[in-house]
Amino acid sequence: MKTTKRFVCQQCGYVSPKWMGKCPECNEWNSFIEEVETKKSGRRVRSTTKTQRLSDIKNVDVKRVKTGSGELDRVLGGGIVPGALVLLGGDPGIGKSTLLLQVAEGIANQNRNIIYISGEESVEQLKIRANRMGVKSDNLSFLAETNIDIIEDVILAEKPETVVIDSIQTMYNPELSSTPGTVSQVRDATNRLMKLAKNNNITILLVGHVTKEGNLAGPRILEHMVDTVLYFEGERYHSYRILRATKNRFGATNEVGLFEMSDTGLEQVKNPSEIMLASRPSNTCGSVVTPSIEGSRPLLLELQGLVSDSNYSNVRRMATGYDFNRMILLIAILEKRLGISLKDMDCYSNIVGGIRCDEPALDLAVVFALYSSFLNREIPRDLVVFGEVGLTGEVREVQNATDRVKEAVRLGFKKCVLPVGNMKQFKKNRPNMEFFPVENIAQALSILK
Numbered sequence: 047m048k049t050t051k052r053f054v055c056q057q058c059g060y061v062s063p064k065w066m067g068k069c070p071e072c073n074e075w076n077s078f079i080e081e082v083e084t085k086k087s088g089r090r091v092r093s094t095t096k097t098q099r100l101s102d103i104k105n106v107d108v109k110r111v112k113t114g115s116g117e118l119d120r121v122l123g124g125g126i127v128p129g130a131l132v133l134l135g136g137d138p139g140i141g142k143s144t145l146l147l148q149v150a151e152g153i154a155n156q157n158r159n160i161i162y163i164s165g166e167e168s169v170e171q172l173k174i175r176a177n178r179m180g181v182k183s184d185n186l187s188f189l190a191e192t193n194i195d196i197i198e199d200v201i202l203a204e205k206p207e208t209v210v211i212d213s214i215q216t217m218y219n220p221e222l223s224s225t226p227g228t229v230s231q232v233r234d235a236t237n238r239l240m241k242l243a244k245n246n247n248i249t250i251l252l253v254g255h256v257t258k259e260g261n262l263a264g265p266r267i268l269e270h271m272v273d274t275v276l277y278f279e280g281e282r283y284h285s286y287r288i289l290r291a292t293k294n295r296f297g298a299t300n301e302v303g304l305f306e307m308s309d310t311g312l313e314q315v316k317n318p319s320e321i322m323l324a325s326r327p328s329n330t331c332g333s334v335v336t337p338s339i340e341g342s343r344p345l346l347l348e349l350q351g352l353v354s355d356s357n358y359s360n361v362r363r364m365a366t367g368y369d370f371n372r373m374i375l376l377i378a379i380l381e382k383r384l385g386i387s388l389k390d391m392d393c394y395s396n397i398v399g400g401i402r403c404d405e406p407a408l409d410l411a412v413v414f415a416l417y418s419s420f421l422n423r424e425i426p427r428d429l430v431v432f433g434e435v436g437l438t439g440e441v442r443e444v445q446n447a448t449d450r451v452k453e454a455v456r457l458g459f460k461k462c463v464l465p466v467g468n469m470k471q472f473k474k475n476r477p478n479m480e481f482f483p484v485e486n487i488a489q490a491l492s493i494l495k
Contacts, residue, residue, distance in 0.1 A: 052484065057257075059229045059267065067451050081230055082223035108161040108296075111208070114152015117304060117314045118145070120341075121276065121289050125299020128207070129247040129298065131240050132268065133214075135254040136278030141287055142253050144311050145278070146210050147172075147181060150253070153208050154183035160208040161201065164165040165192040165216030165226075176180065179311040191224065192216050201242060211239065213253035214268070220440045227255075236271050261347075269293065284400025287312065288340070290364045301341035319346035319457055328427065332419035335430050335459070336411035338403050339451035344446070344453035346430070349408065351415025369404045376412050376435060383439035383487060386420065407444040409435035409462065412488055414494075423494050428460040430489075433468075439486045443467030448475075453481055463490055466482030 053062045055078055060071040068075050083205060112124030119125050126132065136142045147162065154160050164172055169188045170241040176182075187204070191197055194217050201209055211217065217235035225231070228452050231457055236252070243250045252272065269275050273295045280287040289303035304315040314488060323346055330348040332351045337344050349368075356362065373395050377388055396401060410433035425431075432450055434442040447468040454462060455477045466483040484490040 047298060049082060052081055054081050054224075054229045056229055058428040059233075066196070078191065079224065079228055081228065095349060100117040102409045111153060111158070112156070113149045114155065115145075115149060115312075115314060116147060116316075118433060121291050121301050121303045122274065123294060123301070125252075126208070126249050127273070128177055128249055131236075131242055131243050131250050131272040132272060132274040132276065133252045133254050133272040134276045134278065135256050140278045140280060141305070141307055141312055142278055143212055144179070144307075145176075145289075145305070146212065146251055146253065147175065147179060148311050150186050150208070150210055151179075151181045151183050152183035154339065155294045157185060157187055158208060159187070159204070160210070160413060161187045161189060161204065161206045162212070163189045163191060163197055163200075164212045165190075166212060178309075192218055194219050194238055196243060201248065202246070204247065205246070207250045208251070210251045211253065213255055214239075215255045217266045232268055236268055240271055279402065281400035286315070286400050288401070291378070302343075304340075319344075319453060322347055322401070323457070326398075326427075329424060331424050332415050334411050334418065334425045335454075336408055336432050337430055338408060338432075339407050339446045339449065339454055344403075344449045347403065347408075349403060349411045349476050350396045350398060350417050351370045351412065351417075351419045352394040352396075353388065353391050353416055353419040356390055360393075361388075362392040362462040364394045366395070367400070368395050368408065372404070372409070373412060375437075376409060377416065379437065379439055379487070380413060380417065381433060384417075384491070386417075389421070391420075398474075407432045407450075409433065410441055410487070414463075416489070417491050418494060421494060423493065426461060428458070429463065429493075430454040430459045430461070431463045433463070433484070433490075435487060439488065441465045441484050441490060443484055447471050451477055451479060463493065 055069040057074040057077045058069065058072040060069050062078065065078050069077050096191045108127055110127055113119055130493050134142050149164050150160050168190050172188050189200060214232060215227040216236060218231050219234050222230055222234060239250050242248060274291060275293040277290050277292055278287055279290060285307045287305040287307060291299045300351060304318045305312040306315050323335065334349055335346055335350050337346050363374055368451050377393055379389055380386060383408045393416060395415060413430045413435060414425060414431050432444060433442055436442055443465045447464060448471050451462060463482045466485050469483045482493065
């Protein structure tokens with residue numbers, strides 16, 4: 047065996063023979079850590095493996111396993127595929143471990159054996175959390191371990207159908223000299239778990255830490271090796287959480303799951319539009335309702351805008367839940383196309399409930415909210431607004447207009463401002479709603495005058 051030293055970037059996995067202050071690959075500073083690599087010398091073993099034609103491969107009827115969480119099943123495409131490797135990432139305290147513990151109970155209640163392996167908590171701590179959440183299934187086993195060799199032996203000995211690893215950054219191989227969480231350790235642990243899942247048809251759910259930029263910690267290859275990558279999003283001090291799939295080999299990536307954090311765990315939000323609008327103020331300017339599309343489901347959001355005189359030499363602009371640069375662009379369009387002056391005023395926009403949405407169809411709603419606050423005039427409570435705004439002030443057609451309007455009608459809204467281009471979708475089936483088709487923002491905002 048030959049031992050060599052090398053320096054590995056902990057952000058992108060770039061390898062250098064010497065220490066460097068700045069990584070030439072990802073431009074990250076002070077990210078290199080020294081690692082010892084051991085190479086085994088030996089004769090290469092010839093393989094007898096042969097390829098197979100597509101017509102020779104047998105069709106397999108894959109039966110997905112329900113997780114007990116309808117929102118998670120929606121994101122996964124109907125449930126977990128046996129033998130899949132799923133990675134769940136999110137900010138600290140967002141609810142990753144809580145969700146997977148609830149999923150573990152949901153799978154265990156189907157008379158399926160599952161092992162929850164934690165590298166961050168002891169079994170006694172897991173017991174306390176399980177009691178708080180009301181988890182009582184006898185088919186659920188716990189293990190507090192970080193040595194990947196021991197974990198592999200336990201899994202092969204007990205042959206569970208599902209395994210939860212919390213988290214992949216705490217797992218380590220004692221044969222590697224690097225510390226847990228480094229590129230080599232994460233890559234080695236993930237590779238071994240991937241082979242374990244595929245060779246034994248065991249579903250493995252991994253928890254992944256994220257960096258301060260919001261990306262999954264460890265090498266980028268981690269996301270390439272797994273079958274599905276899920277991100278848990280939401281403001282830590284708000285109760286609502288959104289689960290998205292950024293990669294899914296067994297389903298679509300456009301679905302989202304909505305949850306609400308409670309004292310006993312995460313609860314599924316089955317009617318999110320009503321919850322988002324439950325505390326909407328009345329007789330207040332700067333508040334407008336807009337229908338967005340999250341995955342394949344419509345969701346009504348309350349979007350608020352505030353325009354006030356500035357007390358500083360530099361005006362303030364702030365957007366919460368909406369793209370900041372997009373809001374700056376819309377303010378410039380308002381000034382240019384309507385002839386109003388906002389250069390001495392602070393402008394703010396906010397999507398209520400801690401939800402984040404960068405959909406272009408929200409443009410017209412942002413314009414409505416800011417202009418309503420500027421004029422100090424209330425927007426009708428039974429009005430919904432959607433449409434993309436171009437640089438010339440035109441209101442452009444958006445997708446899924448029929449789904450947006452159906453959701454608004456279901457919740458009792460009577461009026462809708464929408465792009466002219468979307469009116470053709472309502473020629474045959476016209477819902478019980480008064481439409482205001484508009485071509486530009488001047489025509490749209492004339493409703494407030």
